[in-house]
Amino acid sequence: MPPVHKDVNPKQRQYEAMVRALSADLYRFAFWLSRNESVAQDLVQETFLRAWKNLDSLRDAESAKPWLITILRREHARLYERKRFDTVELDDTVPEEAAFASPERSGDAAQVRDAMLKLPDKYREPLAMQVLGGMSCDEIAAATHQQPGAVMTQLFRARQRLKDLLGGRAAAEGGRK
């Protein structure tokens, strides 16, 4: 979509470029964090609104994604605090979101998604930060206030658990040693 005005200010241009470049990854991260499509949309929208208000604190383009992910995690934590009594355990009751209504539902990707949804938060979140956010162990450790070694263990176990859940498919792919 072309910009609305040709003479928008640099801040607005930077913001629009950031939204276009990173909203997809951020939405996907939000989805895997919240496991809910509409919550993920709200989180992304709120994250970008907060980012707009604090855009001057963003120093370089490279750090934009980790910065946004940090904001989104904080928003998610806030949302969780507000809706503490409304939440239900989703491990065995994953809703039929549009994301899962695709033809891939019956394929390998759907199995991986199902397995991903069954991962405990402590494994799913760092894994999504790594795979979708492109963050290293050190960056995840900094963002989650953990030691890098602990994050590495979580990432290792996350993949192991996924392979366990995927069973034979993972074995066929050699995921198991």
Add this chain to the structure above:
Amino acid sequence: MNCLEFRRRIGAEPRSRDPELLAHRDSCKDGCAAFWQRAQRFDDDLEAALAIPLPEGLVDRILLAQATGERRRQVGMRRAWMAMAASVVIAFAGVGMLWRQNDLNSLPALAVAHMPGEMDSLSLTRPMTDAQVEAGFTGRATQLKGPMPAGVTYVRDCTVGPYPAVHLVTRMNDEPVVALYMPGKMDTTPGTFERDGWEGRQMPLHGGTLVVLAQRGASRSAMDAVERGWRAAIEGPAPQNIGRI
């Protein structure tokens, strides 16, 4: 690096480009390269699976929310500025009205406002007797303590604004100079003024306030003489300095 360490690291960070890892992968004869390949394929699948379809219009909705919020903020700021500007205008208007109200009640304003009804008195030339002049002061319960100036052509009990006054006209060098003496008014600050075609000066005296007025262009010496004359008459002659060092 041994195979166990390599597989543990690759199991956590399959996409790592750590040279140490890559070197082990390329040199290991125990199947670490195949392990690395399988890990890459697993993460390829994982990335593909996690890349769920995006909701339609996601970017546009985000930009719309930001633009709407920004517009609302700007409107709010504009309203705040307008309210502030209106407050400043109202404050200035209020201060102006207060100042004007204050000015209209000032002694110079009251003295000058008193004059239009007394313009005929300025054309009188026949001197009044001392008794007539004293009677004018007696009417305001005031006794003169010194000799009155010569050439008094008019005396009358008046009211200047709220202040009871003795209205006098003294003709000095053929120029009429008005003196308004307000006994009991003790809070006057000495000063001069020009207002509505009149030049004047106000001064506190021992028992009240004296305002001397002349039409613009009157000589300063005539006003000085009238001021000195009435000051001496009302307060008494100035003490003699003879004998002092």
